[in-house]
Amino acid sequence: xxxxxxxxxxxxxxxxxxxxxxxxxxxxxxxxxxxxxxxxxxxxxxxxxxxxxxxxxxxxxxxxxxxxxxxxxxxxxxxxxxxxxxxxxxxxxxxxxxxxxxxxxxxxxxxxxxxxxxxxxxxxxxxxxxxxxxxxxxxxxxxxxxxxxxxxxxxxxxxxxxxxxxxxxxxxxxxxxxxxxxxxxxxxxxxxxxxxxxxxxxxxxxxxxxxxxxxxxxxxxxxxxxxxxxxxxxxxxxxxxxxxxxxxxxxxxxxxxxxxxxxxxxxxxxxxxxxxxxxxxxxxxxxxxxxxxxxxxxxxxxxxxxxxxxxxxxxxxxxxxxxxxxxxxxxxxxxxxxxxxxxxxxxxxxxxxxxxxxxxxxxxxxxxxxxxxxxxxxxxxxxxxxxxxxxxxxxxxxxxxxxxxxxxxxxxxxxxxxxxxxxxxxxxxxxxxxxxxxxxxxxxxxxxxxxxxxxxxxxxxxxxxxxxxxxxxxxxxxxxxxxxxxxxxxxxxxxxxxxxxxxxxxxxxxxxxxxxxxxxxxxxxxxxxxxxxxxxxxxxxxxxxxxxxxxxxxxxxxxxxxxxxxxxxxxxxxxxxxxxxxxxxxxxxxxxxxxxxxxxxxxxxxxxxxxxxxxxxxxxxxxxxxxxx
Amino acid sequence: xxxxxxxxxxxxxxxxxxxxxxxxxxxxxxxxxxxxxxxxxxxxxxxxxxxxxxxxxxxxxxxxxxxxxxxxxxxxxxxxxxxxxxxxxxxxxxxxxxxxxxxxxxxxxxxxxxxxxxxxxxxxxxxxxxxxxxxxxxxxxxxxxxxxxxxxxxxxxxxxxxxxx
Numbered sequence: 001x002x003x004x005x006x007x008x009x010x011x012x013x014x015x016x017x018x019x020x021x022x023x024x025x026x027x028x029x030x031x032x033x034x035x036x037x038x039x040x041x042x043x044x045x046x047x048x049x050x051x052x053x054x055x056x057x058x059x060x061x062x063x064x065x066x067x068x069x070x071x072x073x074x075x076x077x078x079x080x081x082x083x084x085x086x087x088x089x090x091x092x093x094x095x096x097x098x099x100x101x102x103x104x105x106x107x108x109x110x111x112x113x114x115x116x117x118x119x120x121x122x123x124x125x126x127x128x129x130x131x132x133x134x135x136x137x138x139x140x141x142x143x144x145x146x147x148x149x150x151x152x153x154x155x156x157x158x159x160x161x162x163x164x165x166x167x168x169x170x171x172x173x174x175x176x177x178x179x180x181x182x183x184x185x186x187x188x189x190x191x192x193x194x195x196x197x198x199x200x201x202x203x204x205x206x207x208x209x210x211x212x213x214x215x216x217x218x219x220x221x222x223x224x225x226x227x228x229x230x231x232x233x234x235x236x237x238x239x240x241x242x243x244x245x246x247x248x249x250x251x252x253x254x255x256x257x258x259x260x261x262x263x264x265x266x267x268x269x270x271x272x273x274x275x276x277x278x279x280x281x282x283x284x285x286x287x288x289x290x291x292x293x294x295x296x297x298x299x300x301x302x303x304x305x306x307x308x309x310x311x312x313x314x315x316x317x318x319x320x321x322x323x324x325x326x327x328x329x330x331x332x333x334x335x336x337x338x339x340x341x342x343x344x345x346x347x348x349x350x351x352x353x354x355x356x357x358x359x360x361x362x363x364x365x366x367x368x369x370x371x372x373x374x375x376x377x378x379x380x381x382x383x384x385x386x387x388x389x390x391x392x393x394x395x396x397x398x399x400x401x402x403x404x405x406x407x408x409x410x411x412x413x414x415x416x417x418x419x420x421x422x423x424x425x426x427x428x429x430x431x432x433x434x435x436x437x438x439x440x441x442x443x444x445x446x447x448x449x450x451x452x453x454x455x456x457x458x459x460x461x462x463x464x465x466x467x468x469x470x471x472x473x474x475x476x477x478x479x480x481x482x483x484x485x486x487x488x489x490x491x492x493x494x495x496x497x498x499x500x501x502x503x504x505x506x507x508x509x510x511x512x513x514x515x516x517x518x519x520x521x522x523x524x525x526x527x528x529x530x531x532x533x534x535x536x537x538x539x540x541x542x543x544x545x546x547x548x549x550x551x552x553x554x555x556x557x558x559x560x561x562x563x564x565x566x567x568x569x570x571x572x573x574x575x576x577x578x579x580x581x582x583x584x585x586x587x588x589x590x591x592x593x594x595x596x597x598x599x600x601x602x603x604x605x606x607x608x609x610x611x612x613x614x615x616x617x618x619x620x621x622x623x624x625x626x627x628x629x
Numbered sequence: 630x631x632x633x634x635x636x637x638x639x640x641x642x643x644x645x646x647x648x649x650x651x652x653x654x655x656x657x658x659x660x661x662x663x664x665x666x667x668x669x670x671x672x673x674x675x676x677x678x679x680x681x682x683x684x685x686x687x688x689x690x691x692x693x694x695x696x697x698x699x700x701x702x703x704x705x706x707x708x709x710x711x712x713x714x715x716x717x718x719x720x721x722x723x724x725x726x727x728x729x730x731x732x733x734x735x736x737x738x739x740x741x742x743x744x745x746x747x748x749x750x751x752x753x754x755x756x757x758x759x760x761x762x763x764x765x766x767x768x769x770x771x772x773x774x775x776x777x778x779x780x781x782x783x784x785x786x787x788x789x790x791x792x793x794x
Contacts, residue, residue, distance in 0.1 A: 183632075183684075183705070183706075199671070201682065209666070212698065212700040215700065282681075282706065285630075
């Protein structure tokens with residue numbers, strides 16, 4: 001069954017036979033013969049070969065066959081070399097490009113889950129890089145090691161950069177040239193970040209010229225090529241290729257494996273652009289991949305890397321310490337500033353609390369703090385405060401209405417008086433605004449002067465004397481008592497000399513005052529004098545009236561004596577009325593009281609003594625006697 | 630931008646370095662400094678909207694004791710032969726150098742500069758020299774590094790030739 005089916009399929013493929021026939025140039029008969037011959041020669045294998053041929057020539061069948069192994073084949077080849085990646089690279093790039101152009105959203109959606117983490121990672125890396133860079137900068141500028149290096153640079157006369165390089169780097173590739181071997185023209189030039197390179201075109205040409213010069217000058221063999229130029233710690237490594245030369249400018253002690261790298265890079269360049277190098281006519285724009293190819297040659301190897309690769313990611317403690325220090329300094333400065341502000345605020349509020357001081361402005365000047373304000377000349381700045389460090393004062397004088405200061409002014413107006421206390425106003429009681437309280441004991445003289453003082457000009461509205469006791473002097477008391485005594489007048493009924501009950505209190509008051517007066521008087525020098533004159537109205541006879549008037553005066557005197565008044569020196573008189581008046585106010589006694597000094601009145605005193613309680617009827621004995629004296 | 634290497638060839642003291650100095654730096658110095666080995670300069674020119682960076686190799690002058698090192702000619706796209714007609718033997722040297730160049734780097738654009746044209750009253754070109762110059766079938770320019778005469782044209786003409794080559 002299987003064999004017959006195979007035959008049928010062969011018969012259905014006439015082109016196989018026709019091809020064979022055309023190739024052999026035979027006719028139909030010879031084709032049949034040839035097939036017979038093949039079958040005779042190959043036997044059963046012939047059919048299998050035909051089937052294999054058919055599979056290869058039929059695209060569908062061939063694709064199916066390849067599909068069985070394609071992924072395995074790729075995997076096996078990928079393990080051997082990078083050719084699959086190189087081959088697929090442009091295709092994949094083209095496919096992605098096409099995909100983005102046709103529908104960018106699809107790719108964006110696919111990339112979405114990786115974009116976020118990638119961006120975050122990039123940011124973290126950037127910040128970390130910045131921190132590392134800062135750390136390195138700090139390390140190279142202010143660390144003790146850097147200061148040591150600067151000293152070395154100064155001592156050795158080298159530049160600081162050279163010293164840093166010597167201390168930190170094993171070697172560093174500063175520039176890489178890819179030079180066209182035939183013309184000496186530069187095909188590509190790369191340089192490290194912080195290297196200042198001179199004209200690479202010229203350098204490239206000169207490097208070529210130098211090679212030619214050496215080769216020509218010293219008759220070397222054609223295969224010998226210049227490979228190294230050395231000047232101090234600078235070294236130019238030259239690697240020769242068939243069409244291009246790679247020249248690497250290295251500072252430091254280059255390691256042996258670096259030259260191997262140069263060779264590999266040069267080989268890659270030739271692989272990529274071998275033909276272009278051969279046909280080079282001066283146009284370098286075609287070599288777009290050269291920078292990437294040459295990049296691996298730009299390396300720098302540090303001491304640390306060589307010693308311990310793990311130290312590359314060490315904690316940037318210098319940065320951290322620097323930042324912490326800066327933060328601490330800022331914090332301290334801020335705290336100090338705040339403290340100082342507080343200090344000045346407190347000081348200003350203290351100043352403002354002093355009566356008669358008003359701070360208007362606080363200025364920070366180069367020489368310190370200047371406080372400007374207004375001050376009453378009477379205001380007292382407490383001593384310890386005046387000496388506040390760094391403070392200057394600029395006062396404008398003004399007249400403060402603070403009660404404490406007004407009180408000072410009031411006190412200055414009045415004579416000093418012990419025992420008198422003045423208080424003006426009371427902060428705790430708003431009702432006492434403008435109330436001047438006078439308390440204690442004051443003399444009458446002082447009080448008189450107080451009443452005359454213009455205290456209203458100092459804001460005094462009311463004076464409170466509630467707690468003031470007025471202390472009168474002896475003289476004023478004597479004067480007052482004398483006038484009190486003299487003011488007493490006792491009225492009588494018509495024709496009657498007896499003291500009425502209603503009039504007794506007056507006499508009693510007079511008796512009391514006389515007794516008080518006598519207590520005050522200095523009994524050695526002063527003597528109290530009293531004259532009581534009785535008067536009558538105009539009715540009745542003069543004789544009767546004379547008797548009545550005298551009786552009234554005597555009665556009053558007697559009453560005083562009965563009250564315990566000791567009267568050493570007094571007179572009683574009568575006075576006739578010259579008018580016919582019947583007015584009740586003229587039926588009375590008139591009292592005159594005075595004080596005399598003893599020395600002057602010694603004689604009269606003695607005379608008076610003999611006339612105590614005598615009845616003088618002529619009415620004017622005293623004036624006569626006085627005139628005799 | 631494309632780069633081209635050109636060489637200046639000639640006997641000693643014909644003014645190769647002065648021509649380059651005049652062209653590149655626009656200055657002329659009376660002082661004579663002999664070139665040892667090779668000196669390289671560059672100049673960017675624009676020919677028919679094409680920028681060309683010319684790497685100009687100033688080769689040391691040749692005499693009987695000091696031969697031209699032909700390896701310097703390698704890779705050149707053109708060369709300038711400089712002669713000093715005030716000293717006719719420099720033209721003999723010029724012919725000799727031309728042959729040497731052709732032998733080493735083939736038929737590439739070349740241009741002949743008869744320098745020191747400011748001293749043309751002192752020129753002493755024999756008829757034979759003139760004939761031989763014409764036989765070279767190369768453009769000839771009378772240049773003066775001192776006055777700047779034809780110096781620009783010298784380099785521009787060569788560059789144009791190189792581009793069209």
